[in-house]
Amino acid sequence: MRLRELLDYKNIVIQCHDNPDADAIASGFGIYLYLKENNIPVRFVYGGDFPIHKSNLVLMKESLNIPIEYVKSIDIPDLLITVDCQYKEGNVKYFPAKNVAVIDHHKASGTLPSLNVLKSNMGSCSTIVWYLLKKENFDVNKNTDLATALYYGLMTDTNGFTELYHPLDRDLRDTLKYSKSSIQSFRNSNLSLSELKIAGEALEKTHYSKKYRCGLVEVKPCDPNILGIISDMLLEVDGVDTCIAYTLFNAGIKLSVRSCIKEVQSNEFVEFLSDGLGSGGGHYDKAGGYMERSLLDLMGVDFKQKAVNGFIKKRIREYFEYTKIIQAGNSSEDLTYSPVYTKKSLLMGYVDPAEMDLIGKTVTLRSIEGDIDVYCDDSIYIMIRSDGEIFPIKKANFGKSFTISDIPYKFPGEYEPSVKDANSGQLFSVIPYARSCIISETTPVYARRLNERVKVFTVWDKEKYTLGKPGDYLAAKLDAPKELFIINKETFQSTYERKLCKEAI
Numbered sequence: 001m002r003l004r005e006l007l008d009y010k011n012i013v014i015q016c017h018d019n020p021d022a023d024a025i026a027s028g029f030g031i032y033l034y035l036k037e038n039n040i041p042v043r044f045v046y047g048g049d050f051p052i053h054k055s056n057l058v059l060m061k062e063s064l065n066i067p068i069e070y071v072k073s074i075d076i077p078d079l080l081i082t083v084d085c086q087y088k089e090g091n092v093k094y095f096p097a098k099n100v101a102v103i104d105h106h107k108a109s110g111t112l113p114s115l116n117v118l119k120s121n122m123g124s125c126s127t128i129v130w131y132l133l134k135k136e137n138f139d140v141n142k143n144t145d146l147a148t149a150l151y152y153g154l155m156t157d158t159n160g161f162t163e164l165y166h167p168l169d170r171d172l173r174d175t176l177k178y179s180k181s182s183i184q185s186f187r188n189s190n191l192s193l194s195e196l197k198i199a200g201e202a203l204e205k206t207h208y209s210k211k212y213r214c215g216l217v218e219v220k221p222c223d224p225n226i227l228g229i230i231s232d233m234l235l236e237v238d239g240v241d242t243c244i245a246y247t248l249f250n251a252g253i254k255l256s257v258r259s260c261i262k263e264v265q266s267n268e269f270v271e272f273l274s275d276g277l278g279s280g281g282g283h284y285d286k287a288g289g290y291m292e293r294s295l296l297d298l299m300g301v302d303f304k305q306k307a308v309n310g311f312i313k314k315r316i317r318e319y320f321e322y323t324k325i326i327q328a329g330n331s332s333e334d335l336t337y338s339p340v341y342t343k344k345s346l347l348m349g350y351v352d353p354a355e356m357d358l359i360g361k362t363v364t365l366r367s368i369e370g371d372i373d374v375y376c377d378d379s380i381y382i383m384i385r386s387d388g389e390i391f392p393i394k395k396a397n398f399g400k401s402f403t404i405s406d407i408p409y410k411f412p413g414e415y416e417p418s419v420k421d422a423n424s425g426q427l428f429s430v431i432p433y434a435r436s437c438i439i440s441e442t443t444p445v446y447a448r449r450l451n452e453r454v455k456v457f458t459v460w461d462k463e464k465y466t467l468g469k470p471g472d473y474l475a476a477k478l479d480a481p482k483e484l485f486i487i488n489k490e491t492f493q494s495t496y497e498r499k500l501c502k503e504a505i
Contacts, residue, residue: 001117003031003132006101007038009079017085017092017251018048020068021223022060022186023124024084026146026153027103029066030129031081033146034138045071047093054223056189060152063182064145079115084125086110090293091250103128106251107278107292120279123169126153130172141177148178152186159228159256163267163282167366167415174425191226198222199230202245206234207309212320215243216312218305222247227256228288235260242269246312252278253291253308260285262463263325263455273315284464323453325465326474328484335446335476335484341496343442349384349409349434350398353377356419356433365390366427367417384434387491388413398437405436444499447475447487459483 006012014031016024028044035042044067051070052058061068073095080087080097087100088110101115105122112118119128130150133140140147154172158164161173198220207216215234219227231245235258242259257270257280266287270280273289277296280289293303301311326333353359353376365372365382367389374380380392388411409431416429450472455465468474468486476484487496 001101001115003034003136003138005115006031006035006079006081007040009077009099010041011078012040012042012081013074013077013079013095013097014042014044014081014083015085015092015095016044016046016068016083017089018046019050019091020046020052020057020084021156022057022149023126023153023157025057025060025066025068026149027083027125027129028068029064029149030126030133030140030146031083031103032067033143034133034136037138043069043074043077045069045074047071047095048091055192056186059189060149060182060186063185064149066145066149083129085251087113089251103132106290107295110294119166121166121281123163123165123281124154124157126150126157127166127169127172130176131168141175144177144179147176148182151176151178152183155183156223158282159286159288162228162286163288165279165281167368167370167418170366170371171418171427174420175427190223191229195222195226199226199233202230203233207313208240209313209316210239212316213239213241214316214320215240216309216316217243217245218309219245219247221249227254228286231256231258232286234258242266244273244312244316246308248303248305248308250293252293252296255280255289255291257282257287257289258285262457262465265465265467268467269319272319273312323455326454326456326484327462328456329459329482331482331484333474333484334481335448335474336481338446338448340444340478340499341447341475341492342444342499343439343495344497345439346386346495347405347407347409348386348402348437348439349411349431350393350402350437351382351384351430351433351435353380353382356428356430358419358421362422364420364422365392365417366420368413368415371420373422382419382430384409384411384417384430385491386412386495388415388417390417390430401439401442402437403440405438407436409434409436444478445475445496446478446481447473447492447496449473454486456484456486458485 014028016028032044076096079099081101083103085092100113103117105125107120202217202219227245234243241261242264245256257266259266265284267282270287270289274280277291358376362375369389374392383393411431416431418427418429420427450468454468457465466486471489473487473492475487
């Protein structure tokens with residue numbers, strides 16, 4: 001769905017969920033201003049039992065001139081747009097409408113209308129709205145109030161940017177020209193005395209597993225930021241290496257996860273906990289996730305504190321008990337009897353940093369997989385893999401493995417990989433500068449398909465593991481069989497082909 005499609009309707013209401021948070025308010029505000037600029041009659045509303053009362057949200061609404069209204073009923077509109085929620089959900093006041101549109105970053109809770117943008121891999125609905133506005137050439141930075149609202153929406157929904165899910169989340173954070181003084185005011189009004197009491201009561205009832213050195217704490221319904229504060233505090237306790245704070249809402253469970261050991265990455269831990277039930281993401285040490293109530297119901301999990309607590313404990317136990325850890329170089333794992341594979345001659349892309357005026361600069365390469373910091377000099381190219389990921393490569397190695405092609409390069413992925421200048425902070429897509437190349441020579445590998453979860457600490461990075469899931473492949477080069485690494489299933493199946501025997505290489 002494009003925002004321009006909404007302009008066909010002449011009477012529009014934007015609705016966010018009951019008891020709206022900063023992300024919902026910011027998202028609706030962005031859509032409201034877009035429709036206003038196009039002279040469409042529009043209202044921005046929310047329902048529920050109570051009007052906004054949280055001090056930081058009241059301050060946000062008033063200081064950024066956000067025209068959100070608390071209503072009990074509305075006249076039937078031509079179009080009702082729900083933001084940061086879905087029509088007829090449990091935490092969304094029901095209002096009749098002739099037509100409905102949905103803009104949300106949670107999993108689908110039912111049948112969606114034809115007008116929808118649902119991106120559960122985004123850290124906030126603010127990110128989706130910002131991207132939709134960008135596609136319509138609506139310059140958010142011309143309106144400081146809107147830029148500040150969207151920035152704060154993402155910040156609060158990702159626990160101060162520690163739980164960013166997607167590169168577009170990072171793009172929003174890095175490019176918006178927001179009011180720093182306003183953000184500081186909101187942050188200093190974030191924790192109320194009642195919420196401080198909630199944190200204290202929750203910490204008193206912490207569940208602790210000595211075997212896994214993991215803490216688990218149930219928290220009364222609260223702002224998601226409070227979960228982050230509680231999990232941060234719990235991780236500082238001696239003997240706690242990992243911890244989870246969670247709270248139940250009408251529509252599901254919000255999780256905040258922390259880790260201070262290299263054997264557990266918080267983003268990977270929360271993805272495991274929420275697998276099949278919602279979404280999760282963030283950083284190595286801090287992450288957050290969400291479990292949908294409707295999906296818990298389908299699994300037969302009673303949506304009550306005791307049952308939910310037992311279910312999360314079960315998933316914690318499965319995470320620690322059924323994951324193998326491999327230290328490459330020191331492992332007894334032997335792949336020399338596994339099949340041998342080589343890479344197919346696939347079309348890839350490459351960029352010369354000189355053509356982007358990046359020589360002598362430190363930049364961040366940004367793609368779906370994450371950010372990589374690189375110093376650009378005359379010795380490297382920037383490679384674009386067939387799945388859209390980017391990485392640096394020495395020109396000498398490039399010449400050995402790739403042949404330059406005259407075929408015009410066409411980007412195959414969803415998110416165009418980009419470069420962020422460390423000094424200016426500007427983001428540039430690498431795609432306009434990309435040329436095509438073909439794999440001409442490749443080192444054969446042993447590879448074995450995994451039937452279990454495996455964490456591999458490679459010989460070139462002993463601090464961060466790569467996760468292999470069932471269906472992925474454990475691999476090693478023929479000339480270095482102890483230097484194990486993971487190749488995910490999709491990449492392996494699309495880029496590798498099996499050889500009949502090792503002697504045929």
